[in-house]
Amino acid sequence: MSSVRRKALLKVIILGDSGVGKTSLMNVYVNKKFSNQYKATIGADFLTKEVHIDDRTVTLQIWDTAGQERFQSLGVAFYRGADCCVLAFDVTNPISFKSLDSWRDEFLIQASPRDPEHFPFVLLGNKVDLEQNRAVSAKRAQSWCQTKNNIPYYEVSAKEALNVEAAFQAIARDALARESQDTSDFSDFAPPSVRLTSNAQSSGSSGCSC
């Protein structure tokens, strides 16, 4: 195991409604390409990218899942062991903003991280290139973030590659910070069943508003 762990592997999950741009954001970040020919995601997939943070090289494993709720129940095994959860919404689509609570709750239930209160989330408001159609203001997004233990918020555009790099750099940093806190205990290497802590159940079900 030692040689495999030489490079830190950070697992990041992107969640959000269908069509908010999860696949696009991931591809813009990893492959530097926006294409309007990406297909709707079915199932789950991930891409990896090496990033340098200060003097460390870490590998980000970015997980992209399908946005439609009914397909979520099957892929949740992949939430486990996440180091950071990226919530994404579309600034032109208020419904996708309203769904954020339930995405966050769902994640906490399924991934059941230890210390869910301090688990790193990052919020991305995508499609800011469509400013004329904006339906969710930055202010509104920020105040939601404040109610959730000050989640960092980034306004991005996959299409124009705006702020995407910076946002993922921050995501990597948050994930790494959490990872280094964890290094004293090795629970991350334990089989998933061992990691199912019970307290997450209670904190997760705080009602979905939409």
Add this chain to the structure above:
Amino acid sequence: MLPYAAYKVYQKRKENQREMEEALGSLTSNLSRSIIPDQVVMKIQRVSAKLSEEGDDYIPGTLSIVEKAQGVFIEWSPYEEGMDSGWVIPGENGQEESIRASPPSLSPNNTHSGDVYSKLRFSLDVNDLSSFKNVEPRRKDKGMHYIRLICKDGTSYVPLYFQNGETTSFFTVLQRYITLRRSAKDPTLVVVADTKAEALAQSVSALDQNGDILSRLMKNPYSTAMTGFSKITSFMQDQVIPALLDSDEVSQEEKIRAMRELRLKDEDHQLRVHSDAGGEFEVVTQLELPPRPDIFRESPVTKTLWDSFKLPDGTFDQQKLHHLKMNVFRGGLSEDLRKEAWKYLLDYKDWFESTATFEKKKAILTEEYNRMKSQWQSITTDQESRFFKYSKRKGLVEKDVARTDRTVPYFRGDENPNLKVLQDMLMTYVMYNFDLGYVQGMSDFAAPILYVMNDEIDAFWCFVGLMQRIQPNFEKDQANIKLQMNQLKDLLVIVNPKLANYLEAHQSDDMYFCFRWVLVWFKREFSFSDTCKLWEVIWTGQPCPNFLLLLCVAILDSQTTIIIDNKFGLTEILKHVNDLSGHLNLDEVLTSAEAIFHQLSASQDKLPLHIREYLNFSRDENAASTP
């Protein structure tokens, strides 16, 4: 591959390398990376990436091995656009393969724009390489040598074809950094030797006296365990084997002791082994299936052949219908026949309905369609603002239509009118079946149907016919998908118990990695035209229900060695399966699925009842009536 003497030398070099890495590591943390220049150790020109299994879609480029401050990298990049354009590779038969008559869409040069090129460029740390496929042409003058790199995380890169045949120098240079070994079971698979396993094999090779299971377990713990034991306790899977592999964490003596504890009674099957944990290997009697028969695909059914099954009034001869369906199953349909034949296969036209009766029915259905279409079309924006269930569905449909088969010329371009037709069809389906609504994946089914019918109303009713069969897959509870995943696993246990056990030991036996296959029937794995062919084969309902699952079994079966020899875990298996997309050969998949069907069919009386039920083998009346 590597003799043991050389292995020692290699270890030494590895140590030096590690020292050097550490030195470099401290250097780089202090200084900026750019101070140590990259050194290109080798560069091979004219190594072409093949974009997909189908067609001759090669992108020429350069393969190199580069030493960098961070490590050694295998890199491939396409030639700059424009340079070397017009470079043609002859087809495998020495002449250019004629482009199929089917969807003109697939002409590769148009479908892939510049961004695909740069997306293909890669740089891979040799330490992340797990194995590669190394496929030599059967005859020197035919085809080209290619390799396909597979990473430890399961990612497979595009196949790289060596136009100059310079593979030897590539392997030679690569061996400076990693040890390569040919897989015993699959000669086309070259595995990067796990240095730990190698060291262990070395250190206990003294024990290897009789070539017994012990030594086989040492050499290849995973696969030996999988073939040797029908079922293994999780203790064995999780503790013993990894411990044996991990020479850093277990002392030599402990390893040997653990090995000795694996007492064996029978070399191949029916083992009973006691372990420290007190667990006992569950012995499952293995069903021996007959050998897989050779199956050949036939040529597509032509219009003439199709018409010969018809009676003068346009109905089909009931006696011969099964025969016709088998013909379609074995060869698919010729392109010009699809428009007619799909109407039957999708239950829009009844096989025993005369042309005149159908015309009457069609008039009614046309009216029906237009009525439902006008229902949603009359909803105003204002009304929509208070009709969430509707507007949410509409939003989903719009987003998915924009993302469905857009590389196919029939749907290409922003102002393409066919996009609106697809949108209208799906919105009308929402009205037709509001309880289900629109669910992702539906657009993947609707698009090929619209393309083939090229008529909104015919396409709609064919789509309805198809949805009738697959609707359960889209239901909210996803129970039908889960059911099929279970059935798939049960089938795999019978057909390939070794892989089934491996998946179970790696938390992958929920078969989730096959979700996409089962939901959209391989739409994302094959090209548009192959998908059409595959679907019409499945729609015949031949030779058994749930043939889709046998296709899944066939593909998984073909990946057994890759999955096991690379020691893929949960995530790597998912990645590997996802990366098969575009690189599967449809005819091979179809023939092996059919061959598996024959294997199962030949031993049907020995199969468990539930398996017989999945495949409708329940011939035995008594068996069928038992609870």
